[in-house]
Amino acid sequence: GLFVGKEGPMIHSGAVVGAGLPQFQSISLRKIQFNFPYFRSDRDKRDFVSAGAAAGVAAAFGAPIGGTLFSLEEGSSFWNQGLTWKVLFCSMAATFTLNFFRSGIQFGSWGSFQLPGLLNFGEFKCSESDKKCHLWTAVDLGFFILMGIVGGLLGATFNCLNKRLAKYRMRNVHPKPKLVRVLESLLVALTTTVVVFVASMVLGECRQLSSTSHSGNGTLSLQSMSEDVNSSIKTFFCPNETYNDMATLFFNPQESAILQLFHQDGTFSPVTLSLFFLLYFLLSCWTYGISVPSGLFVPSLLCGAAFGRLVANLLKSYIGLDHIYSGTFALIGAAAFLGGVVRMTISLTVILIESTNEITYGLPIMITLMVAKWTGDFFNKGIYDIHVNLRGVPLLEWETEVEMDKLRASDIMEPNLTYVYPHTRIQSLVSILRTTVHHAFPVVTENRGNEREFMKGNQLISNNIKFKKSSILTRAGEQRKRSQSMKSYPSSELRNMCDEHITTEEPPEKEDLLQQMLERRYTPYPNLYPDQSPSEEWTMEERFRPLTFHGMVLRSQLVTLLVRGVCYSESQSSASQPRLSHAEMLEDYPRYPDIHDLDLTLLNPRMIVDVTPYMNPSPFAVSPNTHVSQVFNLFRTMGLRHLPVVNAVGEIVGIITRHNLTHEFLQARLRQHYQTI
Structure with missing residues (x-):
C-alpha cells in the first residue's frame, strides 16, 4: 500500500x-x-x-x-x-x-485495560546474556545530538520538497476535475508497488539466521525473538535458513517494520538500510499531500528508525562500540527525523515515552527533538505550518517576535471599512453581504459635527484621516459599489414582504423599479444631507466622514434578519419592527442561511432594518497606538476573530482580523515601516 x-x-x-x-x-x-x-x-x-x-x-x-x-x-x-x-x-x-x-x-478478555494503543513499539530490554549492553549511556548523548542535527537537516529537506510538490498540485492538479486527483493517487500507488517489488528482488540481501524454523506463507521465525518480531521476517526468493532484509522492511505493515528495526536481533546490512531510507524518504514525501486520508507520524518514524539503525550498525562495525543497543539508536533516529519534519517537542516526547513505556528515554528523546527542531527551524517551518500557510488559514503563533513591537495597531489594521448604519436599507444590506465575505461589520453613524471641524482646519477630530488618507473608503465609493452590485439583480425580484399591509404606489409596468430607486439615491439617512449627493468631484475633505463607532454585528445575524423579514417601513417608527429572541437568532446554528440563497422576490429594497437590538454594543477594541504584541495577546487569550480600532473620540479608524496578525503579514508591514523611517 x-x-x-x-x-x-x-x-x-x-x-x-x-x-x-x-x-x-x-x-x-x-x-x-x-x-x-x-x-x-x-x-x-x-x-x-x-x-x-x-x-x-x-x-x-x-x-x-x-x-x-x-x-x-x-x-x-x-x-x-x-x-x-x-x-x-x-x-x-x-x-x-x-x-x-x-x-x-482481539484477545477474548473483556475489560483488560492494560493493552497498548494501535501502535505498539514493544519493550526495550537488553538480552540477559549480553552483560555489556546498556539501553543508553552518557557517552551516547553526543551521538544523539549529532543524530538530532542530521534529523533536522533531513526534515528540512523533506519539508522543502513536499512544499514544492504541494504548490505544484495547487497550480496544476487541484483546479482540474476530481478524476485527476484520483489518477494521481493511482499513479503514486502503482509507482510505490513497482519500487517495492523491484527493490526487494534486486537490492535485497539474503541474511543468514542463527536458528530457523519454517512457517506458512514464506515466513520464517527466529526462536530467540519474540513472537511478534518472528512472524514478520520474509524469505522472498531467498534460500532456506535465510531471509531477505529489504523485503522484511518493505513487505510488512509499517508498525511491524518499526518493531523489526527496534527489536530485531538479526542484522540489516548498511547498504540495505541506506537504500531503504532513500526510497522510503522520496516515496513518502511524494505521497504526503495527495487526495488520500493519510498521516505522517508512522512513515516518519519508520524512515527515521532505518536511519538510526544504520548509525548503530556503523558504530558497531567500524568504530567498535559493542556496548550500544541498536533499538535505542533506532528510536532516537525515529525521533530525530520526525522532530525535524513536524517540529514538535513536548507532545512528541511524551507520546514516544508513553508508547515505549520507558521513562529513562525521556532525556535523550527531549535533547534529540530540541536539536532537530532548532536545526530545521534554521531553514524552514514544520510540515504542518507549511501546509497551513499554503491553505491560507490564519493560525496564530504562540507569540510575536520582539521587533514586531515597533508596529502599532494603526500599521496593521485594514482602513478600508465596509460598515452598516444602525438603520440600514435592505438594498444596502444585500449589496454589502453579496459583495463581501467579511464575518462581521462595524455599526457606525457619520459624525457631521466632526466633519465641519475638520473642514475648518481643527485637528481635534478623527485621526483616521492621518493614517491612510488615500485608502479611506468614502461614502461616494461605497455608494457606487453598492449600486453596481444591485444593478445585477433583476427588477422583477424586488418585491415587498415586510409591509404587505402598507399601500404603495405601483410603478408603471415598463419602468424599472430598481433603476428608479438608484436614480433617487436612497440612503439610510435621507435627511442627513438632503441637498447633497455623493460626487466624484468632491475633495477629500468633502468626501471624508468621521465614523462614530457603536458596535459590531455579525454576517449571520444580518442574513437571519433578512430571512425572517425583520424590517420596517420608512413611514413608520423603528418600534414597529418585529423582534427576534436570542433563541430564534441561534436557531440555524451552525449552518446559517447564505445570502446567495436568499429569495430576493420577498424583499423590498426600500425597507429599513434596525440592527441595534442585535449588535454587540461593547466589543473588544484597541487604540490606534496599541502595540502589536498587545493586540496579538488579546486575540490569543480571548479567541477573537475581529478587533475594531477606535480612536480617543470614539471613531472607528480600522479593523484587525487574524489575517493581519500572521507572520508573513507582519513581516511585510515591518518592511514597509522601515522604508518609511
Missing part, C-alpha cells in the same frame, strides 16, 4: 466528531431534532474540536497525556486551564474505550 499512517485520519476523524457532536442535529437526519441549547458558540465548537483531535492521538498511540499535549502544541490557537482538564478526560476516555473493545475482540 501507500506509505501513509493511520494516525492522521484518526486525528481528523476525532476533530470532525468533536465539531459535529455539540450541534445535536444532522443534515441527513433532519427529522431527528434535539432541543439542546448548550454549546452553541464558536468557542465551544473550538473546544470540542481540540478534544476530538487529542482523542485521535490518544487512541492511535495509547498516549492520553501525549494527545492532550499534541492538541495544545499543534491543534489549538486558544487554550485555557479549564480546557486542559476537559481534553485530558476526553483522551483518557478514548484510550480506555479502545482498550476495552480490543481486549474483547
Whole structure:
C-alpha cells in the first residue's frame, strides 16, 4: 500500500466528531431534532474540536497525556486551564474505550485495560546474556545530538520538497476535475508497488539466521525473538535458513517494520538500510499531500528508525562500540527525523515515552527533538505550518517576535471599512453581504459635527484621516459599489414582504423599479444631507466622514434578519419592527442561511432594518497606538476573530482580523515601516 499512517485520519476523524457532536442535529437526519441549547458558540465548537483531535492521538498511540499535549502544541490557537482538564478526560476516555473493545475482540478478555494503543513499539530490554549492553549511556548523548542535527537537516529537506510538490498540485492538479486527483493517487500507488517489488528482488540481501524454523506463507521465525518480531521476517526468493532484509522492511505493515528495526536481533546490512531510507524518504514525501486520508507520524518514524539503525550498525562495525543497543539508536533516529519534519517537542516526547513505556528515554528523546527542531527551524517551518500557510488559514503563533513591537495597531489594521448604519436599507444590506465575505461589520453613524471641524482646519477630530488618507473608503465609493452590485439583480425580484399591509404606489409596468430607486439615491439617512449627493468631484475633505463607532454585528445575524423579514417601513417608527429572541437568532446554528440563497422576490429594497437590538454594543477594541504584541495577546487569550480600532473620540479608524496578525503579514508591514523611517 501507500506509505501513509493511520494516525492522521484518526486525528481528523476525532476533530470532525468533536465539531459535529455539540450541534445535536444532522443534515441527513433532519427529522431527528434535539432541543439542546448548550454549546452553541464558536468557542465551544473550538473546544470540542481540540478534544476530538487529542482523542485521535490518544487512541492511535495509547498516549492520553501525549494527545492532550499534541492538541495544545499543534491543534489549538486558544487554550485555557479549564480546557486542559476537559481534553485530558476526553483522551483518557478514548484510550480506555479502545482498550476495552480490543481486549474483547482481539484477545477474548473483556475489560483488560492494560493493552497498548494501535501502535505498539514493544519493550526495550537488553538480552540477559549480553552483560555489556546498556539501553543508553552518557557517552551516547553526543551521538544523539549529532543524530538530532542530521534529523533536522533531513526534515528540512523533506519539508522543502513536499512544499514544492504541494504548490505544484495547487497550480496544476487541484483546479482540474476530481478524476485527476484520483489518477494521481493511482499513479503514486502503482509507482510505490513497482519500487517495492523491484527493490526487494534486486537490492535485497539474503541474511543468514542463527536458528530457523519454517512457517506458512514464506515466513520464517527466529526462536530467540519474540513472537511478534518472528512472524514478520520474509524469505522472498531467498534460500532456506535465510531471509531477505529489504523485503522484511518493505513487505510488512509499517508498525511491524518499526518493531523489526527496534527489536530485531538479526542484522540489516548498511547498504540495505541506506537504500531503504532513500526510497522510503522520496516515496513518502511524494505521497504526503495527495487526495488520500493519510498521516505522517508512522512513515516518519519508520524512515527515521532505518536511519538510526544504520548509525548503530556503523558504530558497531567500524568504530567498535559493542556496548550500544541498536533499538535505542533506532528510536532516537525515529525521533530525530520526525522532530525535524513536524517540529514538535513536548507532545512528541511524551507520546514516544508513553508508547515505549520507558521513562529513562525521556532525556535523550527531549535533547534529540530540541536539536532537530532548532536545526530545521534554521531553514524552514514544520510540515504542518507549511501546509497551513499554503491553505491560507490564519493560525496564530504562540507569540510575536520582539521587533514586531515597533508596529502599532494603526500599521496593521485594514482602513478600508465596509460598515452598516444602525438603520440600514435592505438594498444596502444585500449589496454589502453579496459583495463581501467579511464575518462581521462595524455599526457606525457619520459624525457631521466632526466633519465641519475638520473642514475648518481643527485637528481635534478623527485621526483616521492621518493614517491612510488615500485608502479611506468614502461614502461616494461605497455608494457606487453598492449600486453596481444591485444593478445585477433583476427588477422583477424586488418585491415587498415586510409591509404587505402598507399601500404603495405601483410603478408603471415598463419602468424599472430598481433603476428608479438608484436614480433617487436612497440612503439610510435621507435627511442627513438632503441637498447633497455623493460626487466624484468632491475633495477629500468633502468626501471624508468621521465614523462614530457603536458596535459590531455579525454576517449571520444580518442574513437571519433578512430571512425572517425583520424590517420596517420608512413611514413608520423603528418600534414597529418585529423582534427576534436570542433563541430564534441561534436557531440555524451552525449552518446559517447564505445570502446567495436568499429569495430576493420577498424583499423590498426600500425597507429599513434596525440592527441595534442585535449588535454587540461593547466589543473588544484597541487604540490606534496599541502595540502589536498587545493586540496579538488579546486575540490569543480571548479567541477573537475581529478587533475594531477606535480612536480617543470614539471613531472607528480600522479593523484587525487574524489575517493581519500572521507572520508573513507582519513581516511585510515591518518592511514597509522601515522604508518609511
